[in-house]
Amino acid sequence: MARLLAANPSNILIIECAPHFDLDFHKRYIGYYDEQGSFRPGILLQFWELCRNHPHQRFAVVLDNFDKINPETFFGPALWEALSSTSVRQANLGGYRVVVPENCHMLSVTHFGPGGLVEFSGEHFKRLGRPYLLQPNPRELCETLYRRWVNSADTARAAFVRNPARMQTHIFYFLKANQLIARRYGEGYQLGQGSAAREFFLERERDELRRSFLDHVAALTLSNPLTETDFQTIEYTIREDGLAQHSSFFDRLYQLLQDTGYFVEITMVITTAVLTFLIGWWVFRRRERLIRLYGEQAQEVFSSFERQLISADTAAQRLEEIKAEVDALVRRRRLNYTEGLYLLSFIEDKVKRVEFARNVSQNFIELFNAFMEDSVLTRGEYLKLRQFLQLVRHKIPIETYEEFHRKVEQAYSEYHSE
Template sequence: MNIPLPSARVFLYLLPLMVVGCWFGLRNRPDTVWLEAGDLLRQQHVLIGEVPDSLQSLYCHLHNLPYRAGDSTAIRLVSKPYVPVIEWMRFKKFTETAAEKRFMVVSGVTGAGATKMTKNMARLLASHPENVLEIDCAPAFDLDYHKKYIGHEENDRFVPGKLLEFWERCRQHPEQKFVAVADNFDKINPETFFGPELWESLGSPSDSAVLGGKTVGIPLNFYFFSVTHLGPGSLIEMNEEHFKRLGRQYILHPDARELLALLRQQAEKITAKSSPSLDEKSRLAALKDTTQLHQFLFYFLKTNRLLTERYAPGYQLGHGSNVKNYYRPQDLAQLKQTYLNHINALHPERPLTERDFEPLDFTVQSGGLEQGSNFLAQQIQYLESTGYLVEITMVASTALLTMLAGWWVFRRREQLIRRYGERAQQVYNGFETQMISAEVAGRRLEEIKNEVDDLVMRRRLNYTEGLYFLAFIEDKVKRIEFARNVSENFLELFNAFMEDDILTESEYLKLRQFLQSIRHKIPSEVYEQFRQKVEAAYAAHHD
């Protein structure tokens, strides 16, 4: 059965659609982080130092005070020793949450500003500097901190520490708020710091502990905030037991808005100088170059996202870390090296390498396109993530090899069939042109037939192909045999009519009729030879 092929016009119509489909299938999409970096550059970011009235309103809300325009109490509390670079909405949300929770574990990666944020919040919440107790922790001093802040026995007498004295002041001034900030609290054991009795009492606000024969409870106007490092490197891994007693965890992530504010502040400082150095001029030029800032901000956001997805959020670097200094084009290598040193110092199972930054370089060089985000690449990535890619690759490779092997075998068999077919056709053509006799043609075809049988036996041709070819040869043999029989019949009839050496008109017409009936069953040369023979015999006696 012949299947009609599409016309050339159909292919011309489909070609543009195929081109467009390939273009969409292989075209990378814009990187969402690149777009996010561009949006951040175009936005206006407000710092707490730029909204003193809003900061004062928050202060009044915390202390149930009426708002008075022009009051600068709040800005003075957070301006010691200088106004910090903290984004306003971030600070407002953090402060409101801390005031509501009372006890809270504040966690952040290196440079995220957890300590700065917590201490400024504590000053605003406590209202008076003397109402803030700062506890700076260092490793291996757990017992020393317990004695210093909780208390110790001396001459058979319990001497209360600074925290218990602080609690006593809380009770003396119940109308005020008192805040304690324990910085780097994950570098010591919190249970050792508080002691077993007080540690147990932290599990419930109504519980109390007996220290030195005196019942000690936590004042209701006391706030306690533990600042810890997020990620690997902590001596104490905070768990649910810690959160139950110290408050829920509040994570401060790296903030690109504060990074931009730091860069803006740096540009203002350089601009204010009367004679900046060459290095400062170079930095100022980079800070004023929006394209360069876009690329730097993209590297900051994208690298932190890469670290979060591959390792954990605690492996990021914050906006206040050293990365904030590497925003110039010539600093790109140092920026990458900072991340490499930071991650590989933690000895992860899968180290960070230079090749991990290649997708970021591609996005920057292509003007914001994400490498491998086209449809084809996404399908491959999906198959790889689900584990099907290896199986499909193996199946496809096997199918391809099978197809190539089948094609090779088919081509060899096709060549064999064509070669023997051409030989059989040449024999038949030789018979038709009377170059060889029927006996010679039959013998040669029989030889070809035997060779084909041998090929089938040796499996160089399959059985079906052998049958087809043998049928082809058999057809040629039958034609030759039929032509020979017909020729012999004609000659016998002709010789019978010519026994008297005279070919009558009726005999002539019968021979002509007989020749006409076998004309297409014998070679044309034989037909023409027989016709001339009849015409000559008839003409010899009828001129």
């Protein structure tokens, strides 16, 4: 850039900065006061004087590693304040008039992020100009390797740089490794094209290349260092001839949800839904067992009554006990209102059927005894009893009906057989 601006190497001043030499650089390049108190201009001020003497030429000043020293100390208070002017930038140093020439461009090369001793802020950029971030340049790396090794006696390296596919693989590794570092730590942590990427580019040297990235990051950060496994995705893509690992639709969707933070929310929603379903299913199954248990108990009591294993009074008493237990379950909320109402209705129906069967039995016995007061069952009385049994046949237990039917037939047959 400096050569492009100045067009003449003699019009370029390069200042190599080093840590802890801020005052020394100020005296050497800006100036100092001698024993008589006179100001002696330094190399930079003399260079600016040369620029003013040749207004039709262009000049450049390169401040390499400018982040290693303090810019305010280097320029001094008066000149540093003059650099902030938006019009004519000039200062007076012990009677020596300093004017920053318009035909001189200052270029400072600094480290962005880790490795720099001075962290540049807006005050620095206001005086020195806005920064331009130089990303790792794969084209420069490719061109450098080609020019260096194309005519080399090392046949392996010469063959490598002549093969575009192999060069592309090395460039891919270089770019992807830097992207990995930039995503995790920041752009200032990336490894440039002037690093070990120039030395380790053969396939058999890929372990050394990976190690150079690991050592580079380890030297700049102490927390969350890179590991060998972080490069598995890059090496998988190279082995599979460009097929990226985890590049399917579902893998990319999963990664997108992870990056946006929605994965945690969706996981929480799904987990909550599953837990709610499981708890609801468990409560439902528990209530289902209770409903089945008490329903079967009520049905068993009624079946025993139908088979005349127990009397109507015993059946009614047991059914009332079951109703009391169901009421207690509803009060303790082990059954909800609807379930309790269903069970109570079911049990109440059994109670009514038992009560009805008992009343029918009593009515039949009273009617039968009334007809049999003369010990004779006439045909008219026989038909009335048959009609009565037919009316209540489906409302009383079948065993009771058959018993009454046999009793009527037996009484009628005894009279008519004589």
